[in-house]
Amino acid sequence: MRNESNPKVCVMGMGYIGLPTAAVIAKAGCAVHGVDVNEEVVKTIGEGRIHIEEVDLDGLVQGVVSRGLLKTSTSAAAADVFVIAVPTPFDEEKRPDIAYVLDATRAIAPVLQAGNVIILESTSPVGTTEKMRDVLAEMRPDLAMPGLSNKTPDISIAYCPERVLPGRILVELIDNDRSIGGITPRCARKALSFYKLFVRGQCITTDARSAEMTKLVENAYRDVNIAFANELSMVADTMDLNVWEIIRLANRHPRVNILQPGPGVGGHCIAVDPWFIVHGAPDETPLIRTARNVNDGKVGHVIRRAQQMIDTNKNSKIACLGLAFKANIDDFRESPALKVADELAAKYGDRISIVEPYTDSLPDSLAKHGAQLADIDDAIDNCDVFIVLVDHDIFKAIPADERVGKTVYDTRGIWE
Template identity: 50%
Template structure:
């Protein structure tokens, strides 16, 4: 296990590559985005994550990590590419298939291939089939079957944006090998870099474990979001309600927000629904509740806007969670689009963690502003993401503004 290849240098792959390199391994990071590769090879990150720039500066500087767009022979291949969903919320494994086709010609006997991408149940078996198709000369192991020429396992990431470097190292891992020896080899690999315990199971259980973790979170957030809509209808302050309710020793309601975003919680439950549509009733309903929340937010803003003719509406925050630059599946982005569609006024956006708006927002004619600019021009302020710096806005800038807080920032 002297040389490691990480396929996919995004929010999971890049921090993992840096951590493995810092542990003494020689790591090659592979990504199809040439610009990202160039930035990484300069010792910087193309994403915002505390501590990542410093770690990259060190491991790129000492030669432990380099990035490229072309796959190379390695002892271990870790696949950390995106797994979005297609129309109808069906999982899309196209990037995993492309990664398999990229590395298949390079795989040698004794190599270890690990899938870290959040995937539907059966994805590791599908990965094995794709590799076998490309390399009929290799004996690729089958689930719980005979050992083959290579080792193949599933090990989902468990990280929180903003604390990725720490959690890659410290969090426990669930290792799901196609075979027992595949699990053992994966444990040997992770133990070189992580401090968390490795828990061995089979591939299917590991896959469903990751989906269950995020579905649990989604269901609990959906309860809080639904409660916020009920409270608004009944004239109750939901934040006060939750604070009082949580004084019960066995109750811990989460905080409501604009919705649910990010690549994991907003996507993964649909993988379970796709696999077991008749059985996954609560999981499906939770997804529908959370997906509906941006529309509910826009309806509340529309009611407030009736008192002002064509107001300027400043949407504060586009990221899916506070203090990151990640806009993937962000409910704030969806809320901005819906507000523009309503045509009740001019919509502007403040997102301090990005330098430019995504094309889906920019093409709507929405302008990106600083906090001061947004507050200066706006008649209505809509807090969509609870960035910490929004909490420090001087009180005089709030005067004569209509404020709608969708994320609990002012509470």
Template identity: 50%
Template sequence: MSFETISVVGLGYIGLPTAAMFASRKKKVIGVDVNQIAVDTINQGKIHIVEPDLDMIVNAAVTEGYLKAVTRPEPADAFLIAVPTPFLPCEEGDIPAPNLSYIQSAAKAIAPVLKKGDLVILESTSPVGATEQLSAWLAEVRSDLSFPQTHGDNADVNVAHCPERVLPGQVVRELVENDRVIGGMSPRCSERSVELYKTFVLGECVVTNARTAEMAKLTENSSRDVQIAFANELSIICDKLDINVWELIALANRHPRVNILQPGPGVGGHCIAVDPWFIVSKTPEEAKIIHTARLVNDSKPEWVVNKIKLAVADFLQANPNKTAQDITIACYGLAFKPDIDDLRESPAMGVTQKIANMHAGRTIAIEPNITKLPEKLTNVELVDIKSALVDADIQVMLVDHKEFKEISVNSGIVIDTKGIW
């Protein structure tokens, strides 16, 4: 059975590019999102996120009539769910647990329009067992249809998990070129999912079961988290021993079997800072290294804040005629990684917010990829690079955007968490 109409639920950093890629292959695509502004923007042929080349693809898809956005699902042959999977509220020090309410809401939204022969794929990064839970939620609403947990290959509706694994800033290219891990709840579910993704995917579609596919994505990001934790811990050790950590890493990496990553102010984003907790929350006794890595990376922003506090004290000692209120602190970068506008789980955001809350003087932020600050950054001014270089007494490098690599800082106290100055 071919897929003539494809619905993508969730039009964010993954859903919208995915919808656009199907539409670019002349498939009718219905994008679904609860955000009316996003829906209206897309229907104008524009985009509400920053991603290179995506604007051209979306504009062409909308103009040619292959892509439209709506707030309520409509009938389709395949449904891809790409909604957030944040944490449930928890006390400080507790292990965060995943919040599947967005997936549940998506299931309830698409269930009324499902029909025999449809395919449902969960793309959201999810804890092990989430795809089975999604299928169970669908079955609760649509008792007139059969699902793979009870009917296997003979189910009326096929269900699978296929996690996204793309790099922000290179999503369009990687959606096409990267291999995909496809975990169906039955062999038939996997077979039909491969058929769907081969509409535009040039990489290999590797088939496994749903639970292994879920764990594969969590494993990829947990591996990165552990490696970054080693680099971040090394940077703290080197600071104490008065060693340049970037020079040290460059020397160590000359060994043919060593590849240490670069340290920073922490770990951010919707994947690496989140996914390891899905493993830890499920198997807290077994996930010792993964848990420790999370604690190391989550504590790094506070270490940076303490370095800034010491810098303020050093400045006041060197300038006894001034008070803390006279000091301007510049925070370079708010995104969770270079050259994008994505602020989700950003350690740079966390550092900037803490500085603004505690500092009596001005806290200014330089983020070339956004035009206005998020509401939670109260007491922070968004300024350009030139103003920051002139006004700031303490310069804090948090994100190595390309614009920052082109400047040199010749005044004030410099705290460089990325090793570019």
């Protein structure tokens, strides 16, 4: 890296992680070139505006853009450090798809120079960082790649995933610890020097494959524990028990800490990453696979119970509270709330009102069935049945006396 104290940085992907990461790096004083395939996203950021909802991100982006520290384009540019933060979805058979990662890798290959550092941040199956290296080696035979040459490599390649919570991304990008995995120890050290420019948390170096697996394990651990809570909630429904009371009492045990159930599990991390482990070792992962199936199955359980409740309230107006995958954000990726609302709208049409304070319009799948977007006060005035799907703060603020006479199915436990 030619300038370790103030490197030029190219960030590939301006989404939920890439844009905040680019803005934080720019705030540290680095000139950042942000790249996205979506021209509207590039234009929006270039004007100092944002296309996603995240606490304090709007002011930060406006500031670094106005100071000339963050510029955007649809194509990669020469830099000292390249950070790849693009989506890694799975296909219909739950197999990981790293096409976006490899496309981003190919996009930076022509502008690479000796001394560059390349860091993959996208959650990826084990071995992805090495596949990036192999693509670069094929495209740039003039550059010595780590692990493929006996001489000192020209390029350093590492893997360093984020560990952030939506709504706290800007804080946690800086304060949380980082696992930095290099293809070689030298690669890890080069990446470490970069992250120390803006990360206050502890940065721990390891190899790339271990860092890739660590990210997957973190989210699979959470998924398994949520599955226990969700399965417990379905058992409680069958036995006509209050799962929230049971969890409160059980958690008084000094060595028990049961998580809170919900309508399923969403987001691009917990709902996706465990499948990457299952794909890599299908015969050794019955627990992780079962947890995924339990959490996906909770959506169907919620839909069935909601339909039973609605069908016993003939001609009632129904309010579905929330579409996001978690509270106080606008991210609908893999959202169980959205899946439930879609099914209910398909069956009950214009009887369904959707209350989602973090959107100005409904997804097409809901609108085509006649569902209406409503604010919370209109829903309280006009709806008889409430299906609580997301624990947004505004929903928690509804007092009991405003819910008198309403039939409620609370999948989040906010009104218990």
